[in-house]
């Protein structure tokens with residue numbers, strides 16, 4: 001499969017190049033040249049397949065020509081070592097729980113897949129070690145570090161701003177050791193990102209070591225997120241929850257709390273592959289750029305605003321370019337399939353409390369946006385599922401205070417918090433970062 005750039009000015013890339021480079025030369029996002037329809041037989045049998053089995057079939061449609069079947073099967077099965085179950089919150093409203101992975105958020109799926117695919121490509125050529133540089137304001141660093149932990153031939157450097165990351169988040173990437181190095185930068189997140197960008201452009205460094213990024217726009221992190229939408233459909237079909245119209249489209253509505261729009265775009269790819277979902281809802285926090293686009297047809301990026309659902313604090317969502325490309329830049333096509341919603345912090349708090357009191361289900365601040373949008377927009381003949389993108393314990397302090405509860409900390413999170421912090425302290429000067437890497 002070849003991949004083109006959404007900016008249409010860079011040459012096509014094969015999968016390996018798209019994964020290693022991440023972003024195209026013209027700064028566009030890679031898109032697969034073809035999105036294959038899954039056969040009718042697949043959808044007929046999907047409710048009898050396990051999460052791993054059906055994900056392998058979906059993975060073959062994306063990556064089948066570029067990765068040998070047996071290796072791809074192993075990558076998928078190894079990535080999905082945890083479940084993404086569908087849980088009923090109340091009649092007709094279901095939670096697709098994406099927080100059962102190592103760092104308790106959905107980014108584990110993409111990060112684990114990418115680590116294993118990158119390893120497959122470098123194993124083939126038996127070259128020198130590959131070094132992944134990633135800047136994080138919290139969640140990305142933990143998903144990438146844990147996704148790559150123990151993957152041979154790859155070393156990860158996580159750059160994070162000193163004192164700007166919560167203790168829980170910090171413990172998830174500073175206590176790992178092995179092939180993961182945490183670098184604590186005396187600066188803010190933007191300084192970390194600038195250091196990483198400068199490193200990729202520095203000729204000496206690139207001669208000294210092989211560098212790559214594990215950005216969330218990478219096709220190997222982004223496309224595997226389609227797997228769990230197929231699983232949500234399969235599990236709901238299995239439970240006899242769905243009805244169908246004359247065209248074979250189900251009454252299932254999928255609602256995704258969105259920031260950079262990678263997660264929902266993977267669901268839209270699933271829809272293009274034939275997944276019989278009726279429509280999608282993109283739930284925003286106060287960063288409502290996409291919501292405004294749906295209303296007006298105009299896209300105006302804004303500086304991001306800080307909210308309770310901070311992993312969705314994005315003022316210029318990267319994957320918007322992929323959505324435009326997928327629907328030929330047609331506002332009408334986009335609004336016929338996707339509706340929007342936006343909630344400020346007050347609404348998020350109210351939703352956390354209301355849902356817990358009435359149903360007993362403890363949401364996290366991101367999932368709260370998804371739950372509320374679904375509840376407000378679901379028609380009487382529809383059934384809905386929203387993505388619960390993180391475990392509430394990741395935001396324990398805030399969630400406990402808002403809902404007057406004491407969220408239990410899962411053992412795998414407690415284990416991180418007991419670990420010993422190991423990190424390299426650096427200034428925000430590129431010269432210091434370069435000197436450090438030249439010594440590695």
Ligand SMILES: *Cc1c(COP(=O)(O)O)cnc(C)c1O
Nearest residue numbers: 258259260261262263311389390
């Ligand atoms: C990253 C993240 C989101 C936003 O996902 P996008 O793919 O950027 O839209 C939502 N919730 C949580 C918990 C996240 O970590």
